[in-house]
Amino acid sequence: MSLTTSSLTTSPLATSPSTTSPAAPAPAPLVTPVVLAGRRRSPVLDFCRRFARNPAALVGLVLVLALVAVALAAPYYYPRDPLRIVGRPELWPFTNPRFPLGTDSLGRDIAAVVAHGARTTLMIGLFASLTATLIGVGVGATAAYFGGWVDEVLMRVTELFQTVPNIIFILTVVAVLGQSIGNITIAVGVVTWTPIARMTRAEFLALRDREFVQACRAMGMGDVRIMLGEILPNALPPVIVLSSLVVASAVLFESAVSFLGLGDPNVASWGGLIGQGRTLIRSSWYICAVPGVAIMLTVLALNLVGDGLNDALNPKLRDR
């Protein structure tokens, strides 16, 4: 840990002499090149340094990266359909080297299901979070920027969505639209956007009366341009943190839906595996435990990363 942070903190110092030296020779050049040099202390590097200061966030990041690696590698290690029956049912883990994590009640390779399930989980998590962020930022930004009755209507709609129990709403959407992975993603996105909308609205309310927004209007910029190009970059840090946490809750929602048997039956998923294994929980508990641990680690890792992002992006904590 200490090694990583120290190497990161010293690197900008090491490069600073080379960036300050161009200041010394300053003859007025007749033809100035359009090359724009002289970016001192890049904000990206700054961000990484602050993120790395939080060891828990680094652990989370490693876990998330491991998950991504598993998801990417799954088709190479298990090129065939993971839902195919490959061996004797209910083989315990570590008993057969061909099936390191054992087999489930139908004789499917749990390792293959978990590896392919990581793809499902990540896809649903990312796209549901993306959906939620798009809806949430759109609603929150519009409400705060225009205010008045627009704000009133949009916030009542937001509250409406907040009052409907999430899991019931998802189950209803999936039941009506059909059990496909796309529908689950949309359903999860549609229930998780409300906190993002409220957060975005709060940020926009604070920013929209700032003088630079007025200045942008005085430059002739339109509303959409001001909202997306000028205010949003200022409001983004807390929204990014919240979106990263929405990924975690999306993973949980997807597992819950699959557990209840409403997941996509043609796609390997962690929740689905737990759901199928629950009847055997007293004899072969590992069928539930293996994907359960995977879900737990994933959600934990995502939350840790969210915390780290919060530390790195929250200006109030910057100089701690």
Add this chain to the structure above:
Amino acid sequence: MALIDAPPLTPLPPAPALLSVSDLEVTLFTRAGQLKAVDRLSLEVAAGETLAIVGESGCGKSISALALMRLLPEPPAKITGGSVRLAGRDLTRLSEGEMQRVRGKDLAMIFQDPMSALNPVLTVGRQIVEVIARHDPASHRAMQARALELMRKVRIPDAERRFNDYPHQLSGGMNQRIVIAMAIACQPKVLVADEPTTALDVTIQAQILDLMKELQAETGMGLIIITHDLGVVAETADRVLVMYAGRKVEDGTVDAVFDRPLHPYTRGLMGATPSATLQPHGRLAEIPGSVPALADLPAGCAFNNRCPIAFARCFAERPGLTMPAPARSVACFAVEQEGVRHGDPVGA
């Protein structure tokens, strides 16, 4: 250029006004009722001319500027009468979309605090490029080159390096130069500067004012400077317009108004300006009281409760604008009665 170098005593030919505001009225719709924040304000700015609008806080200076730009916070404020003609076009009748094409291109504005008038998360170079991209899009490279050109024009040292800096990495004066670069990026016909130097320290103030005058001489743009600093007025303006409680109470050329202020409010303002030569250790004169709230303006002249020479008529009627001399107007009964006496001493 010619206008500025002209000897001060030659009578200026009546230059065609670039911007002419007539009877502009801004009403605030509040719970306390409808309040006239700007009441029948008329002004004209010719090309290359500088008009200063002065008055205490709450006199309606800034709201007038925002009304010109059609940037009033709506609700509660609304333009309820009058016209704003820029090069013959009535801005009050334009649609919001048309107005957006005017803002920043024909009519630009500089705000008081450069630190808050720039977007904190975008580099200053990018912010200049954005203005160019809005009104005069070209290839990215060409716009960058033009932005750099502008940065050099407003005397930013080492512009290439500053291009990628964020506003918090620059000083207030540098930021105000960036704001000015953005404002002049599309060669506006008229530039409105709302207290452009109030947030800066004195030495920087002078530099910024010099820069603005210089850019004006170069481009021939009309300039409206809103300020409560009479020093700024004397240094930069050709004509001055004094506002009180949303109304014009006096206007004229800077020389005329400074030599012989007519309205008791103008005299009060001048008396309240510290001077290095006159009685350096004396107590600074002040105008008693403060600007009345719009909701309870006194009957008659709005200044009557603070005026040293108010008489009965001032409490009964509101004085209208009279023209005691060519290119000079004032709204005061005392002046109307006494007529114009040349060689009146400055101050009451």
